[in-house]
Amino acid sequence: MMSKTSVIFDFETLSLDRFRCVISCVAGIQFSEERYTSDDPYTFDELLDLCKFAKFDVGSQVKNYGRKIDKSTLDWWRTQPKAVQNMLIEPSDSDVPFEQILVFFKSLMPTPESVTKVYTRGNTFDPIILDGALEQLKGLELYQHWKIRDTRSTIDGLAYGADIKNSFVIPGLENRFIAHDPRHDIAMDVLRMQYLVRLLNDLEV
Numbered sequence: 001m002m003s004k005t006s007v008i009f010d011f012e013t014l015s016l017d018r019f020r021c022v023i024s025c026v027a028g029i030q031f032s033e034e035r036y037t038s039d040d041p042y043t044f045d046e047l048l049d050l051c052k053f054a055k056f057d058v059g060s061q062v063k064n065y066g067r068k069i070d071k072s073t074l075d076w077w078r079t080q081p082k083a084v085q086n087m088l089i090e091p092s093d094s095d096v097p098f099e100q101i102l103v104f105f106k107s108l109m110p111t112p113e114s115v116t117k118v119y120t121r122g123n124t125f126d127p128i129i130l131d132g133a134l135e136q137l138k139g140l141e142l143y144q145h146w147k148i149r150d151t152r153s154t155i156d157g158l159a160y161g162a163d164i165k166n167s168f169v170i171p172g173l174e175n176r177f178i179a180h181d182p183r184h185d186i187a188m189d190v191l192r193m194q195y196l197v198r199l200l201n202d203l204e205v
Contacts, residue, residue, distance in 0.1 A: 010126060083178075115147065
């Protein structure tokens with residue numbers, strides 16, 4: 001296990017109901033913030049290779065757990081590129097049971113003590129979704145609540161005073177980044193934080 005290990009995760013859902021939404025998929029990366037200022041900073045490809053991913057069966061979530069699909073959210077997904085729809089919301093033979101969410105997160109965070117920070121894009125959404133899933137599945141605590149961090153706030157803080165949006169894409173990756181693919185979203189957020197830290201430390205980016 002790395003020293004000062006951090007984790008970032010992201011859900012894609014078929015509803016904005018944080019407590020009972022159907023979860024389409026989840027992605028997660030375990031990383032070390034010490035790499036930000038090292039001579040070997042993260043690359044997009046490395047972060048994608050480190051990423052864990054699981055796509056969940058939708059029907060069993062509705063039938064067995066009473067989880068909800070919202071038509072307006074589904075309609076929004078239908079406006080996204082077809083490749084994203086096929087990858088994230090269309091049923092496939094590789095979909096795993098909802099119960100596998102426990103296996104996924106245990107592989108990402110074996111014990112509450114194994115990570116020092118847990119990042120999500122917004123701490124009023126993904127962590128609440130996870131708490132709801134753990135409640136339904138009788139899962140144990142994955143991390144202590146004080147370890148939660150918010151990448152939007154972190155990026156805004158690092159970029160304070162500059163005309164930089166927290167959703168900016170790292171230069172050179174504009175044609176590779178796929179928005180709303182959770183693997184790309186979390187890899188890009190790690191790179192955004194690393195990019196700004198290196199700028200502030202006057203390191204090559």
